[in-house]
Amino acid sequence: MSLNTEASARPAEVSEASETDGFGRGDASAPAPIVSRSRAPRALLILAVLAAVAFAGWTYRGPLLAGLGLAPPAVPEAKADRSDDAPANPDLVTLDGAEQTRIGLAFGTAETRRIVLPVRAPGTVAFDERRVTHLKPRTQGRVLSLAVQPGDRVTAGQTLATLDAAGLLDARNGLQAAEAALGEARASEAVAALQVKRGLEQLKFGGVAQAEVERRQVDLAKAQAAVKSAQANAEMYRAQYQRLAPAEGAAPGTSAVVTPIAGVVTSVGITLGEVVDTGRDAFTVADPTRVVVLANLYGADISRVKAGDAVSVESPVPGHPPFEGHVRSVNAALDPATNTAPARIELDNPQDLLRANLFVSVTVGADLGRDGVTIPAAAVQQTDAGPIAFVRTAPDRFERRALTLGIQRTDWVEVRRGVAAGESVATAGSFGLKAILLRSLLGSTD
Incomplete structure (x- = not known):
């Protein structure tokens, strides 16, 4: 147990x-x-x-x-283009000289200039009305000869046509009658003056009465007035005859149509053998060496364009430089058909390249009356948030700036906010800077 x-x-x-x-x-x-x-x-x-x-x-x-000291040696890992590698400032791009050359980077400077807005408008060429003459026959008559046709060049004082002037005979006869009347009036004046002289001598010894002397003085005054009237009548007929008299070497009884200016015949209103009067134009002659361009301004451009603004008119001939001039005036009334106001531009036309009724393209440099900061147009890049530009803050650093733009032209743009005068901006190649900045912001590894 x-x-x-x-x-x-x-x-x-x-x-x-x-x-x-x-x-x-x-x-x-x-x-x-x-x-x-x-x-x-x-x-x-x-x-x-x-x-x-x-x-x-x-x-x-x-x-x-x-x-434990048993790890194998580390192999270096390739650096990835991760978003956490981007600079702390998301608006900053760092680019060394080699990369700048690779993307073709170029630079411009922001500067202060007068703001001039290019206003483009259609225009029509016309003759200067102060350099155009409409010639009418000086008297009624039959056309005996025509010396020119439309398009012909003429010189001052050249005869364009000859008429068989019936009015020339009337002017000559009238002049002769007026001269005869003037001689008669002068003779009567001499007799009246002699009678007054004799009456005054007889009045001294009582040979005539005082009343008789006074009557003779009245007759003298009437004779003097008749002389003046006859002189005026004779001068009138003399001027008429001289105006209608044929040119030197021309046939008697003929009247010539003579141009007072040099230029080009633009129209002929008479025909050979036709009986014409003084009520219609026989010829029109214009001087084309200086013409007028009427530029049709619309809307706000009417108030922008002012007298004195510089103008460039495109030449109708390819390769020819544009015509330069200035605005003479802007019409205060609008065309009711087009609701436009014509700006008058006067241009020299030595080679006749600008012809009347020709349509041309007009560019007016409208001075807006202020100064502003401008940068080259190539420096502006568009984004979803608006226009930007890259300002060079260091040799290898470029800062993105949001811009508030004013007047925009093909060569420069006005910057109201974003860039200060004197700063350097990227022009050519600035698109590459925008792409690099966007890739950095998106964390691209390309």
């Missing part, structure tokens, strides 16, 4: 010792323990812990090996 009790107690002690061992081993001198059923779950837990440790060691083998 006692032996059995000790034997049954011993395995229980061994079991407790094994439980504290942790590896399932007992004392070597002790007999093999008897494994209890409660050990199986603990063994499985130990295996799970060992598996987790092994997985962590494999995953973090690099730091572990490095800590």
Whole structure:
């Protein structure tokens, strides 16, 4: 009884010792323990812990090996164009000289200038009305000869046509009658003057009465008035005859149509053998060396364009430089058919390239009366947020600036906000700067 009790107690002690061992081993001198059923779950837990440790060691083998001094040498990794590599300022682009040359970067300077808006308008060429003459026959008559045709060039004093002037004979006869009347009036004046002189001498010794002397003085006054009237009548007929008299060397009884200016015959209104009078134009002669261009201004351009503004008129001949001039005036009245106001432009036309009724393109430099900061037009880039420009802040640094634009031309634009006078801006190649900035902002790795 006692032996059995000790034997049954011993395995229980061994079991407790094994439980504290942790590896399932007992004392070597002790007999093999008897494994209890409660050990199986603990063994499985130990295996799970060992598996987790092994997985962590494999995953973090690099730091572990490095800590033990057993890690292999590190291979350098290529630098990627990541978004976290972008500069702190998202509006800044850094580009060395080689990259600037590669994208063809060029520069311009913001400068202050007079703001002049180019106003483009259609125009029509016309003769200067002060250089056009409409010639009418000086007297009624039959056309004997025509010396010119439309398009012919003439000189001042040249005869254009000859008429068999019936009015010339009337003027000559009238002049002769007026001269005869003038002679008679002068003779009567001389007699009246003599009678007055005699009467005054006789009045001294009572040969005539005072009333008679006074009557003779009245007759003298009438004779003098008749002389003046006859003189005026004679001068009138003389001027008429001289105006109608044929030119030197011309046939008697003929009248010539003579141009007072040099120019080009633009129209002929008479025909050979036709009987004409003084009521219609026989010829029209215009001087084309200086012409007028009427530019049709519309809307706000009417108030922008002023007298004195510079003008450029496109030449109708390819390759010929434009005609330069200035605005003479802007008509205060609108054309009711087109609702436009014509601006008068006077131009020299030495080669006759500008012909009447020719349609031309006119560009007026409208001075807006203010100064402003301008940059080259090539420096402006358009984005979804509006126009921008890249200002060179250092030899390799370019800052994006949002712009507020004013007047925009093909060669420069007015900048009301964004760029100061004297700053350097990128012109050619600025599109490349915009692309680099957008790629950096989007984190592109291209």
